[in-house]
Amino acid sequence: MKTYALIIAGKTVPTYTHMEVRNPASAGVVGMAPKATVEHLDLAVKAAEDAFETWSKLTSEQRANACRAVAQKIEDNAEELAQLITREQGKPLSGNGSRWEVGGAVVWARHTATLDTPIEVLQDNSDGKIELLRKPLGVVGSITPWNYPVLTAIWHILPAIRTGNTVVIKPSPFTPLSTLRLVELINEVLPPGVVNCIAGEDHLGAAISSHKSIRKIVFTGSCATGQKIMKTAAATMKRLTLEMGGNDAGIVLPDVIPEQIVENLFWGAFLNGGQTCAALKRLYVHESVYDDVCTKLADLAKRVPVGDGLLEENLLGPVQNKRQLDKIVELVEQAKLDGGRILVGGENNRKGPGYFYPITLVADLENGTRLVDEEQFGPVLPIIKYRDVDEAIAMANDNPNGLGGSVWSRDLQKAAEVASRLECGSVWINKHGAIQPNVPFGGTKTSGYGVEFSTEGLNEFTDIQVIFS
Numbered sequence: 063m064k065t066y067a068l069i070i071a072g073k074t075v076p077t078y079t080h081m082e083v084r085n086p087a088s089a090g091v092v093g094m095a096p097k098a099t100v101e102h103l104d105l106a107v108k109a110a111e112d113a114f115e116t117w118s119k120l121t122s123e124q125r126a127n128a129c130r131a132v133a134q135k136i137e138d139n140a141e142e143l144a145q146l147i148t149r150e151q152g153k154p155l156s157g158n159g160s161r162w163e164v165g166g167a168v169v170w171a172r173h174t175a176t177l178d179t180p181i182e183v184l185q186d187n188s189d190g191k192i193e194l195l196r197k198p199l200g201v202v203g204s205i206t207p208w209n210y211p212v213l214t215a216i217w218h219i220l221p222a223i224r225t226g227n228t229v230v231i232k233p234s235p236f237t238p239l240s241t242l243r244l245v246e247l248i249n250e251v252l253p254p255g256v257v258n259c260i261a262g263e264d265h266l267g268a269a270i271s272s273h274k275s276i277r278k279i280v281f282t283g284s285c286a287t288g289q290k291i292m293k294t295a296a297a298t299m300k301r302l303t304l305e306m307g308g309n310d311a312g313i314v315l316p317d318v319i320p321e322q323i324v325e326n327l328f329w330g331a332f333l334n335g336g337q338t339c340a341a342l343k344r345l346y347v348h349e350s351v352y353d354d355v356c357t358k359l360a361d362l363a364k365r366v367p368v369g370d371g372l373l374e375e376n377l378l379g380p381v382q383n384k385r386q387l388d389k390i391v392e393l394v395e396q397a398k399l400d401g402g403r404i405l406v407g408g409e410n411n412r413k414g415p416g417y418f419y420p421i422t423l424v425a426d427l428e429n430g431t432r433l434v435d436e437e438q439f440g441p442v443l444p445i446i447k448y449r450d451v452d453e454a455i456a457m458a459n460d461n462p463n464g465l466g467g468s469v470w471s472r473d474l475q476k477a478a479e480v481a482s483r484l485e486c487g488s489v490w491i492n493k494h495g496a497i498q499p500n501v502p503f504g505g506t507k508t509s510g511y512g513v514e515f516s517t518e519g520l521n522e523f524t525d526i527q528v529i530f531s
């Protein structure tokens with residue numbers, strides 16, 4: 063079993079203490095992650111500050127080439143990274159699992175290389191010239207969750223370095239190993255100190271968000287943690303991009319043909335076992351097609367192979383950790399008491415180790431029950447019957463989250479009209495959760511602050527300066 067080290071200033075830095083990282087499919091130890099102290103954090107920030115001096119002065123083309131080199135490095139080591147993600151995160155190698163995640167990291171890195179923040183001339187006339195510059199901020203602190211450890215790291219690191227910043231990243235204590243290896247690989251193609259990785263527990267995240275020499279926090283994780291970061295970052299007025307929890311609603315209109323939508327509905331909800339920020343987490347179905355949608359979803363759910371992600375035949379794996387599994391069990395048990403009808407799953411009958419929970423569909427719930435109102439972040443979908451579309455839109459919007467949403471209909475114009483009334487950052491029609499590197503992504507209400515991806519996301523890693531001449 064391997065003992066990992068921190069990556070600071072291009073070197074591996076061992077620590078005195080470590081954390082066990084467990085495979086959620088077997089509960090076996092995958093590796094020992096280093097446990098960084100606040101002194102390690104200071105060293106990493108200093109390395110990033112030193113590297114910033116040179117990195118921020120490179121030309122845009124030099125940094126674009128560096129992003130391409132990062133993409134190539136990931137591609138060359140894709141299978142190793144995918145295996146490590148599966149062993150520590152649990153998602154299968156196959157399907158939309160860890161190989162897909164690493165492939166996404168390559169695509170995002172390459173696309174970020176093509177983005178730029180050129181000087182804009184706002185005015186050039188007899189009154190003078192005014193130019194708008196976008197300048198790098200300095201050291202960016204990145205804090206990531208456990209559901210997509212490598213892809214989220216790339217979403218944070220690449221726009222930061224593309225625009226001339228340097229980075230200190232702290233992965234989740236549940237899945238630090240693939241990020242440590244990723245940053246080690248990145249350091250083979252970037253100058254030392256541009257990207258540093260310190261692993262540790264939650265309090266290390268708090269130390270990052272209050273660190274006086276860090277200029278920006280890019281965070282992906284729960285709403286509760288995002289709110290804490292906003293508070294601690296206030297003292298130093300850090301720039302913030304916060305991608306937080308979602309409780310995405312899908313509205314199925316009466317005109318659908320259930321067999322045409324059921325596959326997209328299912329994977330919209332159960333991608334990565336529901337442990338996806340913008341997964342479909344509440345499904346509102348018109349009464350005229352309700353029974354049919356429920357039956358067809360349940361039929362599909364019974365056919366999807368769930369098991370150890372290292373076995374190629376599996377398309378879904380375990381829940382990533384015990385804390386999350388306990389929450390899912392609690393929500394489903396409460397849903398039963400609230401009158402929910404279990405269509406499939408609902409009992410954890412599996413023998414043996416690991417944090418498995420069966421794919422679970424719970425019908426006949428309403429707003430005001432915990433499984434509908436709270437983010438489950440697991441392989442469970444509540445289904446709610448509605449009579450009229452205005453009522454469904456009101457129920458969908460009756461939630462503090464506002465990450466994504468979806469509308470399902472054969473009438474694209476009607477669907478677009480419903481979509482525009484949903485209070486969320488992205489709405490998909492006849493699918494759910496699709497994201498692209500050229501399209502901004504972010505949450506409204508308590509789901510987020512700022513956006514990622516595209517030039518809009520890139521700009522968040524810069525400060526504006528205007529020069530009047």
Ligand code: NAD
Nearest residue numbers: 206207208233234264267268283284287305306307308339
């Ligand atoms: P979490 O908030 O518990 O942890 C995320 C990260 O924050 C970890 O690295 C953790 O160590 C760190 N952290 C914990 N306390 C901190 C503090 N006080 N200050 C600074 N950092 C701290 O979230 P999680 O359980 O790892 O991830 C699941 C959540 O993430 C879900 O709510 C999910 O919806 C959300 N998520 C959102 C998106 C998005 O893009 N909107 C994407 C993926 C996950």
